[in-house]
Amino acid sequence: MLEERLRKLEEFRSLGVEPYPYRYEVDSYAAELHERFKDVQEIPEGKYNVSIAGRIMTKRDMGRGGFAHIQDSTGRIQIYARQDVLGKERYKIYKKLDVGDIIGVKGYVFRTRTGELTVLVQDFQLLCKSLRPLPEKWHGLRDKETRYRQRYLDLIVNPDVREVFIKRTKIIRAIREYLDSRGFLEVETPVLQPIYGGATARPFVTYHNALDMKLYLRISDELYLKRLIVGGFDKVYEIAKDFRNEGMDRFHNPEFTQIEIYQAYADYTDMMRLAEDMIYTVAMRVLGTARITYQGQEIDLTPPWRRISMIEAIEEESGINVMEAPEEEMLRVIEEKGGSVKGKPTWGKIVAELFELFVEPKLVQPTFVVDFPVDISPLAKRKRGELGDRLVERFEIFIGGLELGNAFSELNDPLDQRRRFEEQMKQRELGDEEAHVMDEDFIRALEYGMPPTGGLGIGIDRLVMLLTDSPSIRDVILFPQMRPESREV
């Protein structure tokens, strides 16, 4: 097949047709033309001249004329080439074009007998010879492996995929507009970090030759953004690629995009209002509705969202009062349910596990789960009131079974922050590889003083999954991580 096309390539050259020219003047696009003529039934022939370019997707040649569809970045439009218009020689060359080739066409718009908007080819130019056949026009490209590995092919052949990624861009743009219009400053912080932090996860490690030191790809930008709050930027955000050296599945890609937002003088209740309003606004802007369907589940994103305390939710679903139940008993329940707690089972880890087992699967409508155990939240401020010895002011966002975001009233007491880090270091020594590491400079920053601050992180990929009804994170990342191909290309 490839040889056949290489033969054609040489044939074009010998006919004086350059198979890879340099530029082409385009003045019209498929979608634009369909829009412009949608109400015009009788189009006077020869009046509307256009120059279009795109990839040949279908081709129906007849003796001295032929139809084809070409696809540009906006859609498809039919073209009609005739020998009596092009002349015998040019038409001969036209007939040699393959599905997959990219061409430029100059001609006029008309309607065929069946009413399809079509460009009559008065002149055409080969813009790029394609050497590999496209997947079949009817069934398209179904094989997920090929679709992820050769996303370019997926994009050529499956129009829905293009739509998903256009939506992804619109979602991110809408978030920027939302935050920018409210006085937030978009910033950039290091991807290469000497000390990684801001989350509990294993990092990717790299090495800087000139500095002769290990560097880590960030697992979060949290600690840098809070340094900026110390520095006097009151409202900042960053849309950051983060990297976590962990397993991959439908919800996890080793590199993923997260937005983190910090607002001085705010607490986690402010961040709840911000989160629900922002996501609602983005949905309205991008989808035109707040009522969405995710994997068959009807979801209404209209604020206010339900708020439940983690402790109460566990009691409702399991009957366990985690504030009083003995740890051994809770561990027994976890085991019965098929769960497990890794490392040394602390109270917080047990509570989090019970939550995952009993509550998480039931969260379909947008829900803020609030107030987490302190020992699994080393960067969050203690809950005000008498529960502050065990709980922090933290919430997570669950929508449609997806864990979408994480937020807290940020811990700004440098002495408490040091104790929390020290506690994490102990966990690390006990075998918890994901425990947070000490960051002396961050504590130093807090010692200068950070105003009370609310922080919020939202997984952009998962938000895009939700708003595009995509079952897998790989469907919303253009080039998802894959093992190297074993077979020959």
Next chain:
RNA sequence: GCGCCGUUAGCUCAACUGGUAGAGCACCUGACUCUUAAUCAGGGGGUUGAAGGUUCGAGUCCUUCACGGCGCACCA
């Protein structure tokens, strides 16, 4: 890491209990000036993911490996 399923022509898929690997699209040649899954006639195309085993004979059965999907585990 564990379990289940998958991998056959460029693409989408067939091939009963083990018995000559096939179709449609794509491709090549020819016919055809409003087709649109164009049509009609003819033609080429395969180390059945890889390696090994059982058998007279393996796409099919067994083992190992690779890649992928889903679930679980791990993990936000």
